[in-house]
Amino acid sequence: MTRKFNFCAGPAALPTAVLERARDEMLDYQGRGLSVMEMSHRSDEFVAIASKAEADLRALLDIPANYRVLFMQGGASTQFAGVPLNLLGAGGAANYLYTGIWGKKAIKEAEHLAVGSHVAASSESNGLIAVPRQNAIQLSGDAGYLHYTANETIGGLEFDYIPEVPADVPLVCDMSSSILSGPLDVSRFGVIYAGAQKNIGPAGLTLVIVREDLLDRARKDCPTMLNWKTAAEADSMFNTPPTYAWYLSGLVFEWLKDEVGGLAAMNAINDRKAQALYAAIDGNDFYSNPIVIENRSRMNVPFVLADDRLDAAFLAESEAAGLLNLAGHRSVGGMRASLYNAVPEAAVTALVDFMGDFARRHG
Amino acid sequence: MTRKFNFCAGPAALPTAVLERARDEMLDYQGRGLSVMEMSHRSDEFVAIASKAEADLRALLDIPANYRVLFMQGGASTQFAGVPLNLLGAGGAANYLYTGIWGKKAIKEAEHLAVGSHVAASSESNGLIAVPRQNAIQLSGDAGYLHYTANETIGGLEFDYIPEVPADVPLVCDMSSSILSGPLDVSRFGVIYAGAQKNIGPAGLTLVIVREDLLDRARKDCPTMLNWKTAAEADSMFNTPPTYAWYLSGLVFEWLKDEVGGLAAMNAINDRKAQALYAAIDGNDFYSNPIVIENRSRMNVPFVLADDRLDAAFLAESEAAGLLNLAGHRSVGGMRASLYNAVPEAAVTALVDFMGDFARRHG
Numbered sequence: 001m002t003r004k005f006n007f008c009a010g011p012a013a014l015p016t017a018v019l020e021r022a023r024d025e026m027l028d029y030q031g032r033g034l035s036v037m038e039m040s041h042r043s044d045e046f047v048a049i050a051s052k053a054e055a056d057l058r059a060l061l062d063i064p065a066n067y068r069v070l071f072m073q074g075g076a077s078t079q080f081a082g083v084p085l086n087l088l089g090a091g092g093a094a095n096y097l098y099t100g101i102w103g104k105k106a107i108k109e110a111e112h113l114a115v116g117s118h119v120a121a122s123s124e125s126n127g128l129i130a131v132p133r134q135n136a137i138q139l140s141g142d143a144g145y146l147h148y149t150a151n152e153t154i155g156g157l158e159f160d161y162i163p164e165v166p167a168d169v170p171l172v173c174d175m176s177s178s179i180l181s182g183p184l185d186v187s188r189f190g191v192i193y194a195g196a197q198k199n200i201g202p203a204g205l206t207l208v209i210v211r212e213d214l215l216d217r218a219r220k221d222c223p224t225m226l227n228w229k230t231a232a233e234a235d236s237m238f239n240t241p242p243t244y245a246w247y248l249s250g251l252v253f254e255w256l257k258d259e260v261g262g263l264a265a266m267n268a269i270n271d272r273k274a275q276a277l278y279a280a281i282d283g284n285d286f287y288s289n290p291i292v293i294e295n296r297s298r299m300n301v302p303f304v305l306a307d308d309r310l311d312a313a314f315l316a317e318s319e320a321a322g323l324l325n326l327a328g329h330r331s332v333g334g335m336r337a338s339l340y341n342a343v344p345e346a347a348v349t350a351l352v353d354f355m356g357d358f359a360r361r362h363g
Numbered sequence: 364m365t366r367k368f369n370f371c372a373g374p375a376a377l378p379t380a381v382l383e384r385a386r387d388e389m390l391d392y393q394g395r396g397l398s399v400m401e402m403s404h405r406s407d408e409f410v411a412i413a414s415k416a417e418a419d420l421r422a423l424l425d426i427p428a429n430y431r432v433l434f435m436q437g438g439a440s441t442q443f444a445g446v447p448l449n450l451l452g453a454g455g456a457a458n459y460l461y462t463g464i465w466g467k468k469a470i471k472e473a474e475h476l477a478v479g480s481h482v483a484a485s486s487e488s489n490g491l492i493a494v495p496r497q498n499a500i501q502l503s504g505d506a507g508y509l510h511y512t513a514n515e516t517i518g519g520l521e522f523d524y525i526p527e528v529p530a531d532v533p534l535v536c537d538m539s540s541s542i543l544s545g546p547l548d549v550s551r552f553g554v555i556y557a558g559a560q561k562n563i564g565p566a567g568l569t570l571v572i573v574r575e576d577l578l579d580r581a582r583k584d585c586p587t588m589l590n591w592k593t594a595a596e597a598d599s600m601f602n603t604p605p606t607y608a609w610y611l612s613g614l615v616f617e618w619l620k621d622e623v624g625g626l627a628a629m630n631a632i633n634d635r636k637a638q639a640l641y642a643a644i645d646g647n648d649f650y651s652n653p654i655v656i657e658n659r660s661r662m663n664v665p666f667v668l669a670d671d672r673l674d675a676a677f678l679a680e681s682e683a684a685g686l687l688n689l690a691g692h693r694s695v696g697g698m699r700a701s702l703y704n705a706v707p708e709a710a711v712t713a714l715v716d717f718m719g720d721f722a723r724r725h726g
Binding site: 006020039073245 | 365366367373383385405406437441444472558560586587588603611685687
């Protein structure tokens with residue numbers, strides 16, 4: 001068995017230590033004679049697993065007591081509908097910051113659901129290479145919330161600040177590709193949601209962190225399974241939750257706490273990884289990244305080769321060197337290296353070395 | 364490591380051979396250097412896994428070419444909303460057969476979504492111990508579909524026939540706890556759906572099998588992620604699907620095909636298991652099951668002790684004997700043994716022996 005370095009944008013690399021533990025417990029969880037996947041979600045064993053996962057997540061992010069943590073399904077794309085359905089029962093317009101493809105999808109879903117929507121600020125005019133600054137944000141008068149995408153996974157564009165909003169306008173954030181990459185002041189948000197398959201665990205689990213006072217705002221036509229209050233009242237077990245994904249996410253939270261040493265330590269590692277890769281890009285005319293320095297994503301680093309006729313060779317040679325999944329998103333092409341928490345510094349070192357070598361051989 | 368006999372109603376037992384293979388492939392799938400859970404859903408490797416799973420399922424159930432197979436999320440409870448949202452865009456009333464708790468939940472969700480709903484036949488008058496016969500089914504004049512629950516997991520009540528419907532009324536079936544238990548004539552149905560966590564794979568995946576001509580009936584307010592046509596057009600990859608659950612379900616389908624020998628063979632095994640357990644219940648005054656013979660579920664066998672003061676002893680002693688999860692659903696109490704495909708005949712033999720022994724010692 002050889003583990004290669006995996007730069008996939010999602011489903012993404014998981015910590016080897018987590019996979020080893022899952023492997024060892026696969027057929028028999030701690031002597032109980034069955035797999036976690038075969039347990040009733042209401043059994044004492046599974047409820048303990050689920051509760052510890054939530055407690056560890058709360059400890060990592062220092063989540064205030066007046067926030068509920070929901071373990072849901074359907075990915076961020078389902079929450080694109082869940083957000084307006086849960087927050088606009090009393091009317092109000094959905095307000096969005098537009099900084100890339102994922103934010104656009106959220107806006108389109110609000111429009112599909114015939115919610116009044118308003119783009120409060122956009123990066124379109126700068127070509128999606130810089131996020132709007134605070135003074136450019138213009139909420140509509142009837143704003144029911146302000147939604148933004150903390151990190152655009154495809155564009156590689158990340159907010160370097162948390163937008164300020166009036167006290168009566170909840171700030172809603174799609175944090176799918178940046179949650180847990182460093183410390184976070186959860187109290188600044190009304191709602192945070194994230195698909196699991198980047199920094200949390202396997203695809204099929206979606207975290208929603210919601211301030212309790214926002215649980216009473218759902219539209220009447222919100223399907224029961226999308227309703228956050230229903231999920232909160234049932235401790236995320238209104239129906240059978242994705243138990244194995246929940247368990248694996250718990251193992252990741254435990255790894256972050258006990259092995260990495262928490263989110264401040266993770267943050268420092270992520271800074272070093274991103275700095276090393278951007279330095280390799282900026283230091284060689286062979287490579288480039290278009291994003292303004294302060295909004296460069298730490299998690300997703302897109303870059304292009306000066307000569308795109310070398311793209312195929314770059315991908316083939318990097319894969320042969322054990323560096324997997326470096327192709328850019330199918331909608332944009334080029335290259336992308338995702339540097340999520342589970343991607344070790346050694347992977348970035350290997351990538352930087354490869355890039356230098358490739359440039360020398362082909363430059 | 365000791366694997367015990369697990370009679371859980373769901374998440375349920377999985378074949379040991381499937382878990383062994385998942386364990387062996389956990390850190391390195393077939394020499395690729397990464398786990399299935401770390402692969403892009405759009406990678407060649409994962410698309411091959413996903414396609415094989417669908418092909419094996421199609422072969423097992425002999426699914427006609429004009430049906431689409433969707434790998435979705437959210438469980439059957441999400442499809443309780445999905446069914447009216449996808450089928451009643453042109454109006455029409457949601458028609459239901461009511462035979463137990465799960466059917467009731469489906470009816471409630473249709474009412475919640477302000478769909479006109481009609482109970483076309485009910486088992487309420489017989490105390491939920493027999494399903495309505497064909498001649499009792501009275502559709503409303505504007506029926507948009509007829510929905511029923513093939514097997515009520517909690518009550519242990521299973522249809523022994525497929526209801527007849529007029530050609531223009533699609534038959535919709537929640538088959539969560541009986542799909543793949545034996546051969547099925549899919550062509551009789553408009554839509555079949557099932558949560559995975561009984562006979563398919565781990566919780567977090569939901570199968571929808573839908574006749575293609577029904578993909579154009581969605582209500583405008585159907586959230587994109589609940590829309591079957593959207594899922595069909597994207598080959599169930601409109602967003603990131605639950606890849607690991609999909610892979611594991613594929614391993615279960617492969618096991619059913621290659622190890623068990625297909626659904627006719629599985630059917631015979633399931634017949635033997637159910638007959639053995641019902642014989643043990645009927646042959647001893649110590650135990651009883653209330654369901655009429657022809658509607659007794661093969662998958663979920665609820666039974667009560669003549670003296671319910673012995674319930675706690677029965678559960679403690681059976682667990683000590685390595686027979687797990689025999690408590691009835693929290694809403695009804697008593698006992699329940701679920702005999703899904705992955706529960707081996709040896710488990711039923713051990714349970715029957717235990718029941719005889721327990722009755723002798725406590726009778």
